[in-house]
Amino acid sequence: MERTRPDSGAAWRVGQLADLTGVTVRTLRHYDQTGLLRPSTQTAGGHRLYDHANVVRLYRILALRRLRFSLAEIRSLLDDPDWDLASMVARHAAETDRDLAAAARLSTHLRAINGEIARTGAASPEHLFSIMEEMTMLDTPIRSTTTLLVYDNLTDAHAYLTSTFGLTAGPLEVGPDGRAVHGELFAGDQAIWLHPSGDGYRSPRELGGVSSMVVIGVDDADAHYAYAVEHGAAILNAPVDQPYGVREYGTRDLEGHLWYFHSPLG
Template sequence: MTISEEVESWKVGALAASTGVTVRALHHYDHIGLLSPSSRNVAGHRLYTTQDVTRLYRISLLRRLGFPLEQISHVLDDPDWDLPAAVRRHLVDTQRRAAIAAALCNRLTVMADQLAAHTTSPSPDQMFGALEEMTMLDSSVHSTTTILIYDDLPAAHEYVVRVYGLTPGELERTPDGTAVHGEVRAGEQVIWMHPAGDGFRSPRDLGGVTGMTVINVDDADAHHARSVAAGAVIVEEPVDQNYGVREYGARDPEGQLWFFHSPLD
């Protein structure tokens, strides 16, 4: 198959140079069927279109979020995938990193001016701040995002906010009203809520869980009392653990396990 001259396209080397994704990685994506070029020219060279570039962006974003390659194809083929929402979330993360970089730049400017003027040496607080910001920028691992699967996304979103006291985030819907993404927060921790679909099942459907969400709270007993009053299903009453926390467990209506703990004095 050939591609018309009117359609913008890139050979594999040009795409690699423009995106920073290696030619080897692009060949591997093609080999496993994750990203195959839409066309080839008369010489048989791979030609990637704008649609392919969009798919590559989605692949790179999902890899940044920690998805393994074998799961990415399921997410990409999900008809409820919302590219605008993904770009917005990517923008928020990039803005956060830009703010850290700007703060570090300002701090280093003050330190450099002090040293150049021979007036004073940078204080320990300045050094601590610079080290913290450097670590936040340089670490290859910056944060974690938990993703939980639900059959009824709006009901689950309402439940964990009302019963567990989590901070509500956005609940995104398609034009026909179908919920396709939900977010809640536990402090700085973001928890995403994804609709069940091909390759993604709610614990209620599976008949068991393979993980749990653990959240640190100020007072496990007070949080337990609040949750019970709101109708929580408790699977473990508050108990002192030998690893230094007091902890209780709960199960939400679709079978996800939640544990809440606070440090022992």
């Protein structure tokens, strides 16, 4: 397919940009809501349009995610005046070369071990060690997970989870009407996103039940329990030793989400 040159003034609607990049429309809309990637303009009918600068910014977001930067780091790096596209592409290329080299080594080891099995009916530990090392290096492109929780009131939820559970506060994005549209918290280096109810999203309080829970590891479950109680947490059960090797307690937050905090036994 012929691509439009950057200096042609081309613009793409959200669906077109999703088709060209493989990024879902939902993700692009989320980037718009949170201010990571605002469309350059809109059509008379209200359709969002993305220009060449938007495309470059989207590449930066995806490349930084691929290079294992956290969302908080990406947010600050996007507006760095010293950022250089060539340096980013060079770093991305180096990362890709590393993955390709690891894949080539794995292929070589697999062919060698296949020949050894054909000759002797077994594989040496040395060959298996080599294969497992290369597999670990390649592993998976998935580097992290983000939990998304739905609340009626993101502002209250953001404040509650920070003060009651000691989570690290991230940004709280507010829309033109003054209503919070996105919130972020961190448990260690893992992100927790807060999403407003509506458009098919409902909090447990609205639904009258839950279908999931958040489980977080802490240094000392008893100390964390005491902190949560002191700050008004609705406790489900006090810390107890579990047969699967942790000491754990449970709580329910202000809109009904279940949270469990545990630390290793011994």
